[in-house]
Amino acid sequence: MMQIPDIKTSIGLLKRKETPIHIMRHCVRVALVSRYLGSKLRERGCDLCLELIMAGALLHDVSKYESIRNGGDHAEMGARFLKELGYPEVARIVKNHVYLDYDPGAGGGISEEIIVNYADKRVKHTDVVSLEDRFRDLQARYGLDAMRRQRIQALYQQSKEMERAIFSRLEIHPDDLTKIFRR
Numbered sequence: 001m002m003q004i005p006d007i008k009t010s011i012g013l014l015k016r017k018e019t020p021i022h023i024m025r026h027c028v029r030v031a032l033v034s035r036y037l038g039s040k041l042r043e044r045g046c047d048l049c050l051e052l053i054m055a056g057a058l059l060h061d062v063s064k065y066e067s068i069r070n071g072g073d074h075a076e077m078g079a080r081f082l083k084e085l086g087y088p089e090v091a092r093i094v095k096n097h098v099y100l101d102y103d104p105g106a107g108g109g110i111s112e113e114i115i116v117n118y119a120d121k122r123v124k125h126t127d128v129v130s131l132e133d134r135f136r137d138l139q140a141r142y143g144l145d146a147m148r149r150q151r152i153q154a155l156y157q158q159s160k161e162m163e164r165a166i167f168s169r170l171e172i173h174p175d176d177l178t179k180i181f182r183r
């Protein structure tokens with residue numbers, strides 16, 4: 001039986017890791033976008049667990065603050081933390097939220113990981129933006145040398161492929177997400 005922390009438990013875990021409020025808000029935003037995409041895809045027949053998507057999205061940056069303070073890969077650290085608590089499925093989503101082993105050729109199925117990874121790429125702080133906007137910001141902040149710029153560019157290409165895979169199943173356009181979540 002899969003163990004998935006509910007919303008209250010997930011928020012409690014973020015607090016336990018002393019997550020600052022701006023990261024907390026980002027996680028909630030990613031969770032709302034993820035749940036929206038997950039439920040739309042479910043309507044289209046994709047076999048997805050919304051509870052798993054919610055927990056994975058809420059907790060994707062659970063170790064972000066720890067990594068800012070002490071260094072380390074926050075995706076790996078978050079995954080380890082959740083695995084030790086007995087949530088291996090949620091851990092897998094957290095581990096894959098930055099870099100995802102994604103091969104669009106391999107069946108082309110949509111997983112919970114793909115949704116959370118993609119939603120995180122669409123949320124800049126708490127704003128829902130286009131992939132182009134988000135990656136322009138990432139390049140400006142982290143593209144410090146040619147190697148890093150190339151890695152970010154590769155991630156952008158992968159995100160575009162995920163976007164095509166997700167929205168080919170839906171009747172809405174990627175830009176509609178920005179409008180739906182505009183505050």
Ligand SMILES: [Fe+2]
Nearest residue numbers: 060061064097
């Ligand atoms: Fe992250």
